[in-house]
Amino acid sequence: MKRALGLLLGLLVLVGVAVGYSTFAADREDDSAVERRPLDLAAGGQLVFVDTARKGGHRTVAATAIDPAGNTGPARTDSGLRCERFAVGAATGVCLQTRGGPLPGTDALIVDPAMNVRRRIELAGTPSRARVSASGRMVSWTVFVTGESYNKTGFSTWTGILDTRTDYTLINIEAIPLTIDGKRYRSADVNYWGVTFAADDNRFYATVSTKGRTYLVEGDYANWEAHTVRENLECPSLSPDGTRIAFKKRSGPTTWRLHVLDLATMRETPLAERESIDDQAAWLDDHTVMYGRGRDVYATPADGSGTPRLLAAKAASPTVLR
Template identity: 85%
Template sequence: MKRVLALALGLLVLVGVGVGYSTFAADRNDDSAVERRALDLTAGGRLVFVDTSRAGGHRTVAATGLGEPPGSARTDSGLRCERFAVGAGTGVCLQTRGGPLPGTDALIVDRTTNVRRRVELAGTPSRARVSASGRMVSWTVFVTGDSYNKTGFSTWTGILDTRTDYTLLNIEAIPLTVDGKRYRSPDVNYWGVSFAADDNRFYATVGTKGHTYLVEGDYAKWEAHTIRDGVECPSLSPDGTRIAFKKRSGNGTWRLHVLDLATLHETPLAERANVDDQAAWLDDATVMYGRGHDVYATPADGGGTPRLLATKAASPTALR
């Protein structure tokens, strides 16, 4: 009997060693092009993103040089995030939280990705943005549902002022004007905030009764009004004149467009694949976005062709 037990224990040890070695080998292979060290979120000439290259869904903030080939070696900060954005050395990391009541933590980090503040949220990570000055931070989480393509989903979108630490966990109560009239409805959902350079104006999507409106908000006056229907996940250009957004197609997919805020003229971009992402701006002339498991870039004027920017990456921010 003892001999049988000893044999069984030996087999378990061997299995454990084999599994451990396989896991180690897989991690080692996944990390072969990754250098772990602190990131400086104020250093220019870098592309910062969420690295999705490792097995098991383990995602961390990483960076490569702007202009480097898509598969170049990347520097890994070790900060675990599902979504990430940065402005002027202030970052926001949306990190899933386990336990009996799973949720999301919004981590506010400094220029070396050290956590300075943690905001506990319900739901699962969706969108994250930081203003160019680093003062204003926003996030969106799904509190029911897990896709903008599903009916019945609900989102919470928050805004945090890092100068005053004033935090709004959900901006749905902001007075909203639709087509010039004060609007109230229990199904209002906001998502995808993008801040203007003055840290006061912001743009977002508000969904209600089957519409997805682009809204412009005034943080100081605490009011918002609709600009155009059919706009989702807006991203304001660095010069403040255009909005990159995803527009729903008839087949249930989205195509990227750019909206001129002065004329409200829409330009479809050369990327024809389905893009379910809040685009970002590589520069004033180029939009970047997650497509599948990679990050691509395409001209903002509708010309040219999409190009691969970073493999196995998401949530890009260009540091210039």
């Protein structure tokens, strides 16, 4: 009797696993090369991204192998963690997850190398951008928030910063003292988005918008101040060597062209990608920029040469783990 009961329980477990995987596979447009298991954010040789292949708009964090030349493999591992945006730095990850309920909301999940959630930060609005510093200490997010009375478009951005070493959290950095053209600036319509961190975990860059104009700002976390560097730069991404910034530059009312700014010379270089890109780019290496285009991730040389190439199909929000 006990043996029969054990066999029955084992059969039920196998059936449950099969049904679970079938449901997971059926929720995907193409599951032929996907394995579902926990990711290891401490392991190198991976491109980690948000998988856009699942039906119904459900997105999960996945990874695929990437070699030193920047070539990815066909197989991918799906963690099952639902995220709209994801970023990694030194095995610390941040996942922006839409929160259900009568009002739109976002949870910023801080995850460890095994993708275990270590902290949950409740935010208003909907997910937009996410970044982690190279050391894993500093985390940032941007969400779209509706209902700000001063904003004629009906929405604004809230950008926050978390210091994981001290747990000090700023839900919205818009109160940081701002200097524009050498003068202290104050306005109710100031919005920040798209933070990127320098290697010292103190200096950071971001976009600020006010009075219909956008600027690249450089921030000092320790002294809590920021000043504008250049106009018409959005969604900055600092190169691994800290010398250049990839960004999107407005080319029309609703279009943007990817560029790279040399911080020493302030020279802007338009990249070979001619499609309009509404994304915060990332760096594949010191010579290559990667970004979301449609539902895929592309890469192109940072010096403006060459042509864009498909890096990962049905993917978004990429981070390379070397």
